[in-house]
Amino acid sequence: MPVYRCNQCGHVSESPVAGTQVPCAACQAHCTVYDTTFYISKLIERYAAAVREIKALKAENTTISEAEAEAASSSAIANPPKTPEPVNxxxxxxxxxxxxxxxxxxxxxxxxxxxxxxxxxxxxTSGYFDEAAQQLGRSYDLFGELIQRVAYAYRKSHTGLNLDLTHSDQKDIQALTTLCRQLYSHTLFARYHYQKAEKVVRLSLQPAPKVRQFFEGAxxxxxxxxxxxxxxxxxxxxxxxxxxxxxxxxxxxxxxxxxxxxxxxxxxxxxxxxxxxxxxxxxxxxxxxxxxxxxxxxxxxxxxxxxxxxxxxxxxxxxxxxxxxxxxxxxxxxxx
Structure with a gap:
């Protein structure tokens, strides 16, 4: 049966005679009645044209994207990213x-x-704590007792301590006295004196809180x-x-x-x-x-x-x- 589509409201309906005009059943606007085969063929033509247009647009977008990607790749090759310099x-x-x-x-x-x-x-690390710590840590077998005795003296509120080195060999005595002298020169001890004849090191503790924290674990x-x-x-x-x-x-x-x-x-x-x-x-x-x-x-x-x-x-x-x-x-x- 012939059909019509209202251009006013979009209503679609059937009608007995093709090639005539009838009022729209929905809004009463005048509508032309078409033979069903003719109407469908025209719809197919429009659908095919729309599909071709969509494909052409997709192909154009793909070409543009490929060109952009190629340009970006060329730019990356010409200007490779710089490896960040270590700030530390x-x-x-x-x-x-x-x-x-x-x-x-x-x-x-x-x-x-x-x-x-x-x-x-x-x-x-611009001060002396790091340097002193590395000396102590890398020779802890030798300097461990010194650290423990200094920390104990701080905990007991003592102002100093004496190190008896009479039972140490000459190599260890030299290493210990050199370390104590360096720590004194770096102000980690308030006073250092080595009585060579008695083989006794006399140390006065530095009262500064940061020095105390250093010897107590820092x-x-x-x-x-x-x-x-x-x-x-x-x-x-x-x-x-x-x-x-x-x-x-x-x-x-x-x-x-x-x-x-x-x-x-x-x-x-x-x-x-x-x-x-x-x-x-x-x-x-x-x-x-x-x-x-x-x-x-x-x-x-x-x-x-x-x-x-x-x-x-x-x-x-x-x-x-x-x-x-x-x-x-x-x-x-x-x-x-």
């Missing part, structure tokens, strides 16, 4: 003590809804930081580092991270430094590691009170990595 270099240690240098770690923690508080001066943090920085710089990596970072979790739990570094393109490394008892804190560190989402090999407990064998055993028992002070540099080199 041995030649510019003061660069570490800036907000910009700490920004990488801050952003990483923020992405986990963890607020961080930094004291930028904690990584300022020296180990400095040592861990310096050993970590040395590995990162040997690998020529860009990194963000911090010491003594206070972290606040969403549930308001507060913790402190002794040493943390974020090498570019790698996961963070966290080192907790223990110069005294640590066994009661093992569970706390396991939970902290999991909350931070750091893999066990990169969450390190460095203790002055364990041997390499004990460190290996503890690492097998818990979801943490334990290292002795002597093993720390080797472990850091294996994970960076």
């Amino acid at each position: 270099s041995p030649e510019s240690p003061a660069n570490l003590a800036t907000a910009a240098q700490h920004a990488g770690i801050e952003q990483w923690l923020k992405s986990r809804q963890i607020e961080a508080q930094f004291d930028h001066s904690n990584v300022d 020296w180990l943090e400095w040592y861990a930081l310096l050993e970590l920085l040395e590995v990162l710089q040997q690998r020529q990596l860009v990194f963000s580092c911090a010491r003594g970072v206070k972290v606040l979790f969403p549930n308001e739990d507060v913790h402190e991270l002794d040493v943390v570094a974020l090498p570019h393109g790698q996961a963070p490394i966290c080192i907790e430094c223990k110069s005294g008892e640590f066994r009661r804190d093992i569970d706390k560190y396991q939970r902290l590691r999991k909350r931070l989402g750091i893999e066990r090999s990169r969450f390190v407990i460095c203790s002055t009170d364990i041997t390499d064998e004990q460190a290996s055993s503890l690492s097998a028992m818990y979801d943490l990595t334990f290292v002795s002070i002597a093993l720390l540099p080797r472990h850091l080199a294996s994970i960076v």
Whole structure:
């Protein structure tokens, strides 16, 4: 049967006679009635034309996109991206003590809804703390007793101490007296005197709070930081580092991270430094590691009170990595 379509309202209906005009059944507007076969053929022609137009537009867009991609590729080849220069270099240690240098770690923690508080001066290597710490740490077997006695004297509010070296061999005496003299020259001791005949070193303690903190444990943090920085710089990596970072979790739990570094393109490394008892804190560190989402090999407990064998055993028992002070540099080199 013939059909019509109203140009006014779009209504479609049938009508008995083709080639006539009839009022629209919906809006009463005049509509021309067409033979059904003729009407369908015209619809097919319009549909085919629309399809050809769409294909032509798609082909044009593809050509433009390919041209843009080719231009971008040529530009990239002609102007390759510059590799970022490490801002943390041995030649510019003061660069570490800036907000910009700490920004990488801050952003990483923020992405986990963890607020961080930094004291930028904690990584300022322009003083003598770092140098002294590295000397103490790298010869801890020899200098460990000195550190322990100085820390004990501070805790007992003593103003000085005497080191009896009569039972030490000449090589160790020379190393100890040289160290004490250097620490005195760097103002870490208030007074140094060596009575050669009696083989006694007399030391007066420096009352400055930062020096006391250094001997009571901060020296180990400095040592861990310096050993970590040395590995990162040997690998020529860009990194963000911090010491003594206070972290606040969403549930308001507060913790402190002794040493943390974020090498570019790698996961963070966290080192907790223990110069005294640590066994009661093992569970706390396991939970902290999991909350931070750091893999066990990169969450390190460095203790002055364990041997390499004990460190290996503890690492097998818990979801943490334990290292002795002597093993720390080797472990850091294996994970960076």
